[in-house]
Amino acid sequence: MTAIYTIWGYYARWTARWPAMAAFVPFVPLIAAWGFIAWLEIFPPVFLPGPVEVVERAWTLLYKGILTDYLADSLSRLAVGAAVGMCIAIPLGVLIGLSRRAHDFAWPILLFFQAIGDIAWLPILLVWFGFGLTTMTFVIVYTVLFPVVLNTVLGIRSVKPELRRAAQSLGASKPRILLEVTLPGALPNIITGLRNGLGYGWRALIAAEIIVGTSGIGFLMFDARRAGSVEEIVVGMIVLGILWYIVDSWFLAPIERATGQRWGLVTS
Amino acid sequence: MKSLALENLSKTYFDPYRGTQHTAIKDVSLKVDEGDFVAVVGPSGCGKSTILNMIAGFVPTSGGRIMVGGREVRGPGPDRGVVFQSFALFPWKTVAENVTFGPKMRGASKEERAKIAEEYLALAGLSHAADRYPNELSGGMQQRVGVVRALANNPDVLLMDEPFASVDAQTRMTLQEELTKIWEERRPTVIFITHDVSEAVFLANKVVVLSKGHVLEEVDIPLKRPRVWDDLVEDEAFKTLSNHVLQLVRRA
Amino acid sequence: MTVADETAPFSPVPYQRTWQAFKFVAPLIFLVVVWQVVVTVFSVNPRIFPDVPTVARAGWGTIVDGSLFAHVGASLWRVTVGTVLAILTAVPLGIAMGVSKPVSDFLTPLFRFFSVLAGIAWIPIATLWFGYGFGAITFVIFNAVFFVVAYNTLLGVSTIPMPLRHAAASLGTSRWQMLKEVLLPGALPNIVIGIRTGIGFAWRGLIAAEMIATNVGLGYMLFLARDFYRTEIIVFAMIVIGLIWLLLDRLLLAPLERATIERWGLVQRT
Structure with a gap:
């Protein structure tokens, strides 16, 4: 011991x-x-390759430039989708969070569309836009949108009324209160929403790339599945895992910590 | 109820981040007679909570022995009831279920537990709140539950770790008076950790002042009982004793 | 790891409940009306977006020939099997790992890694291992739920305040009682959150996997309709998917969360 x-x-x-x-x-x-x-070799090597084979394959893919190209494709799709999604979601969330009527009207619709889920949109998007970038971007925007809107609303509504009253009595105008009090108060929730949204969006991207794809990590994996190359599938999975791990723990989690936990608004 | 003795107790921590040994308690000896009430005071960081955690068996000792009723302490056990500063009530159990947790652990029947719940909730004045959950109670009520939960298990010694530090001043005085009343009726053996000097003097028969891991002085408190705040705030003996202890703590 | 979405507070008075239900349904009815008006006024090509009666007729058709029930039944059966198996294995494992702090510190990165990977990313290798069909899809659902629940259980056990475990120990709990009375209920809020998140991932994973790897199920229904440009069936299937998830979430998962977390006042822990 x-x-x-x-x-x-x-x-x-x-x-x-x-x-x-x-x-x-x-x-x-x-x-x-x-x-x-x-x-x-409990399982045949075509089902479960060893780490050495996987690393070799990863090196080959890297050497040929395929891995980096596909990675860049996936990441830029995710980034564009997330950016567009947030540009729509945050103003929408603020609006719904501030107005009771907008909330009553929009809430059931939001919940319903969130329930349909991103991936179920793929077939109709394929009918509308065909196999291409528009379809994939739409899916990611759609996925990121709902968690961010729902959490922004929650954040706005959870800002304590005393804080708003304090700002008012200190002479702040309505737009100032929104900018200085309400939005910062909602920020931890907004970031949590973004974190969840990207988590979902990233899975949606993989599905979209598998079904629609002509490039990207999801496509790499599914193409490898068709060719029966299990090493390449495992390479894809590991790359995905590492990638998300980096994005989540070196980028999103620190932002979350820097705001919510620093201010003592979120206890985790 | 039984007596408690600390014999040359010491505690050193290994600090994995620095790789050094850190001494928290140095050679502390203390005797608490059966049915006695001893308060331990000292500035924060003097090791008073460490001593209590060792008596409770939550942290191992580094040297010396802890004897309860002549038997050496090894690990936590139902012979020593603990009341926590953070209350430590189980949020997923009702007030009555919290109070009868100890009896349930030793296999008491449902009827037996119902009787215990009735008796101890009455003692705490909480009969009306039996089926509520802890988070539905005020801080003062939660700590009443904490105290009777420990008592309901019939411990040999009652260990209290700054139990009233996180309730408001009014409630604290009420809880202190209720605790002396319970003690005067039932005479449990109590060790009470606090940083509040007047609380220590008000409650205890003996106040132990701790400084940097060792005992600075033991002060007897010969105030007569029953003690209530209305009598004691103007009492000269109380003031003198409080002042004396306060000076010791400030020097500590 | 939770999407915080809560509807208006539950109210016990029957009249108010009807009013709440109305307030919930009215905007959706409004949406259907707008849909019909837009399609009629702009005379949208029914291949792009069909009008309400067409979708209703197509839906009725799938009900009459029984194909809807076959698809819904297959999807729900896969979700149930995968989820139940995952919960039964993940919770004991998570608790066992969470008991000791060094062990849980060590294992947390591993479980984070796999819970990040859970679900859709396993579809290619799952179809390789199990072939196309029930096995592959259920496996995808299983691991979507398994890693998220195990990770959250681990997290739940390791965030139980130490004084609670101390209190139980000093009141004389045995090992088994500690597990049953303290660790399991203490981790339950996190377990419930994990289950809710995991089923959310699993549901999406299910739809995706059914598009790729089977010949029955809601995802397959969608994808088959696309092959024949039956937009009205696609729209109908999307509505069915939305309704099933809403019912699942509102009637099963959300009440579970309310029953445990909110009554105990543990809601801030997420």
């Missing part, structure tokens, strides 16, 4: 100095186990 504690002490000290390492080290035993199982 003492040995374990000592090792743990070293590990804790080490990860305290480089916190990023705590996110990588746990994968080492997992990959080792994967390699071992693949090496035993």
Whole structure:
């Protein structure tokens, strides 16, 4: 037991100095186990390739430039979709959050369209726009839109009335109150909505690329499925995982922490 | 109820981030007689909560022994009831279920538990709130539940860790008076941790002043009982004792 | 990991409930009216967007020939099997891992990684492993729910305040009682959130997987209609998908969340 504690002490000290390492080290035993199982060939290699084969394939794809091209395609689609989605969603959310009538009217419609879900739109979008960029962008905008709108509304409505009254009695005009009090108060929720929206949007992108795609990581995986190349599927999955992990934990989560937790509005 | 003794108690922490040993408690000895009420005061960081956590068995000791009724303490157990500063009521259990949690753990029957709930909720003046959930109660009411939950388990020793620090001043005085009344009737053995000097002097028979992990002085409090705030605020003996303890704490 | 969407507060008075229901349905009826008016006034090509009666007739057709029930039944059966299996395995695993802080610290990145990957990204490899059909689709649903629920359970157990565990220990709980009385209920709010999020991912994953890998189910119904340019069936199927999800979420998942989290006052923990 003492040995374990000592090792743990070293590990804790080490990860305290480089916190990023705590996110990588746990994968080492997992990959080792994967390699071992693949090496035993319990499952045939066409079903479960080893880590070495996967890395080799990843290197080939990278070397040919396919991986980087596809990655750029997927990321730019996601970025464009997310940007457009937010430009629509935040003003809409503010409007619905501020006006009771707009809320009563729009809320059921929002819930219904959210319930239909992005992917169910693919067939009709294909009828409308054909196989192409418009279809994919539409799906992502649609996916990002709802979580951001719903959370913005929630955020606006959860700003304490005393804060608005305080601003009023300090002489703030209505637009100033919106800008200085209501929006910052709703910001943590908006960011949570964005985080959820991107989480969904990113899955929708994969589905769209599988079904509609001519390029992108989703297309890479499905093309590999057709060709029966299991290594390439696994490469695609790992790339997706790492990518989202980076976006979420180095980009979205810090923003969330910087606002909500810093202000003590969100306890997590 | 039983007596409690700390024998040359010490605690050092290993700090994994610095790789050094950190001494929190140095060679503390203390005896609490059966049915006695001892308060431990000291500035924050003096180690008073560490001592209580060791008695409760939540953290291991680094040296010395803790004896309850002549038996050495190893790990948490129902012989020592704990009242927490954060109340630590189970949010998913009703008030009555919280109070009878201990009896349920040792396998008390439903009827038995209903009787216990009735008795102890009456003691806390909370009979009307039996079926409510903790978050539906005020802070003062929650801590009343916390106190009777510990008592309902018939512990040998009652350990209280700044139990009234997170309620408002009015409620705190009421709770202090209720606690002395319960103690005077039932005479449990109590260790009471606090940073509030007048609270310690008001409640205890003996106040232990702690400083940087060791005992600075033990002060006997020979005030007569029953104690109520209306009598004591103007009482000269109370003022003198409070002042004395306050000076010790400020020097600590 | 939660989408916070709550409707107007639940009110017990029957008259008010009718009023609430009306307020909920009225905008949707208005939307249907606008749809019909726009299609008629601008004489939209029915291949692009059909009018209301056409969709209603197409819907009635699928009900009469029973194909709607076959598709809905297949989809719901897959979701049920995948979800139940996932919850039964994920919750015990999550609790077991969450009990010790070093262990949960170590495993959290792994489970975050896999819960991020859960669902749709597994479709290609699932079809390779299980072939096209029930196995592959149920597997996709299973792992969409499994990793999200396991991760949230882990999170739930490790965020139970230490004083609560101490309190239980000092009141004399055994190991098993600690699990049953403290860890499980303490993690329950997070478990419920995980289930709700996971089923959300699973539902989308289901539709996507059914478009690719089967010959029955709601996703297949949509995709088949597209092949024949039957826009009215596509629109009808979309409405059915929306309604099923609304019913599932409002009647099953949201009440579950209310019953546990809100009564206990744990709602801020998300």
